[in-house]
Amino acid sequence: MANEQASTLSFSIQEAVWLNRGQEIDSVLSLSLDPDITIQETEDYVTVKGNLVLTGEYSPGNEVDEDQQQRNASLSEQVSFRSIEEVRVSDEGLGTIRHPFPIDVTIPRSRIQDVDQVYVNVDSFDYDLPGNGCIELQADVSISGMRGEFASAESYVDETEEETEQEARDFHFESVRPQEQEEVQEVRGEDVAEEEKEASEPVVYLNRYAEAQEEDSYEEEAEQEQQQEDVYAYAHANDMRYTANAYQDEAVEEEQEVEKEPEEEEKTYGTREEENALYLTKVLARDDEEAFTRLRMCIVQAGESLDTISARYKIPSSQIMRQNRLNEERVEEGQILYIPNRISSPTSS
Amino acid sequence: MVELEQIKGAYGFSVGEWIVPGETFRTEKGVKTIKWWENHHTMNWHIQWREALDNKGICLTNRMIRTKDHEMSFLCTKGWLTLHDEVTSLFSYQGREEELASLIAGVINTGYTMDWRDAKGTHLSEEVIKHAVVDLPETVDPIVQSILKKTMDEAITRFKKAERLPVSSLEKCPIIDPLGSVKNGKEIFGQLFWSFLGQTPEVGYRSITFFLREYVSVYGKESTNRLLTALKEEESFDDAIMMRLLKEAVLPWEFIKTVEKLRYVKTKEESTRLLEEMYDTWEQSRALVTTISTWLDGKREKVAN
Incomplete structure (x- = not known):
């Protein structure tokens, strides 16, 4: 069945962007979230790729947060300070924020009404400052230009069932970070894993990549996904919290957001092998001036050291330290490390 | 002649x-x-x-x-x-950190016994930092001036963090001939031979921190950790002294020194070079601060366990 009435794919983003200690915010002067997107067509799919770019200016807090000093912070945390490169303050004494949220949405051609009518819009955007070193974002994003109806879910079930095992390997988080992540030095979100229970309606798929070690609970998740093969949309960001909504004009699907500790999250999603999945291994690159490094995330297990992790990924420990801005070689169980994979060539659109 | x-x-x-x-x-x-x-x-x-x-x-x-x-x-x-x-053979510090630790502890101990009415003081205040970048000469490249002004806030943050460290201002400070560079350590007959430069005597621990800053830069964190551990083994060297060294490392001395030098530059190129030197030294200070503070954290954990 087809419905020629255009519909919209919508989803919400919630994320906490943390600034480094010493970059405390006194007040936000301006903040905007703008799509920087390119649309690519293939035979079977249309891919919406790019970034939602958060930019803004803030007035830095001049006073060192005494509470932070008094907390149980380690001595090294209390006395750490930024490098010159990290000092990014405008001539007017204003701090600048620029943080891209990479987004990659793959849509079957059959769901596209008119490629020329596919647009990404930020419908609403709001923020909160729970602490002076953190910005909490909430945004509603929509992709227009799709068909309101689609083939019945059953037609996807078979396909899904056939692919269940493959998907069990393929489903994983993917994190893509810009190589230059200057203004926002650190993004520490509350790691959240989403379990989306869908009925028969194809809905948005939001995948993030995390270096996962176990597959214990994946199968349960995979079952929930068996009927969701219509549209894959995945967005990547560091420690992003996502909620996904279905087509606005379609039936409502259940959505359950489960917050988990990183260790739990690790158990929930697939394995490292999964990065071979085609649609999850694409490196995002939009701006000619920006090169992106695809990163894997590794959650440090008990007994692991930087050396063992370095050996496992065949990446020098110094590179891992640099990527994660580590000041020492000690890592702790549960700590999330970004493992640089390679630097992609910037693509022009 | x-x-x-x-x-x-x-x-x-x-x-x-x-x-x-x-x-x-x-x-x-x-x-x-x-x-x-x-x-x-x-x-x-x-x-x-x-x-x-x-x-x-x-x-x-x-x-x-x-x-x-x-x-x-x-x-x-x-x-x-x-x-x-005159001794020209350089001392090899790696694996012999104990010998250097003994020298540093000895320098501090000896410094407690020395007196010098004209010793150079090493006081720093927030006001000094704030006024440091005011009225820089035109020979300083405008971009350099701009970067220094941006850096000033972080320098003040460093100062405040240093001031918050639990360091008593009442304890007597040593008066010492600065150790200078690691290159002043020479070796003769298998022993450490230290070539003092005969500089203006200085009050406090700052010059030792400068030395350690270069040390961690040249010999790395592991050797520096061994040096800190060896220092702790020295009878006269306690945590209070280590905390003082940390405080001096956190203070933005390289920022102040750079600005002072910039007042005498004759060309914009020279000012750019000085700024780049400050970048390097700033990073060395960060590395030392991290090393000392992490070492102290680790020591506390051991005590707690």
């Missing part, structure tokens, strides 16, 4: 040949270096300093060679001089 014959006679050398005229010469007892002193009072302080340190038996130093009359200095036609052994 000072008469070599005059020096040979005073010190009883039969052979003397200039290597660098007025500075070093070769004798039948090895190569000797001349140190000229403009201030007799300063010279006497350094004679006392090196003797006191040498008497501790920690390591060899470039102490003053006595004249035939058993004097430690010599007044020639050009002025006061002292004579020292």
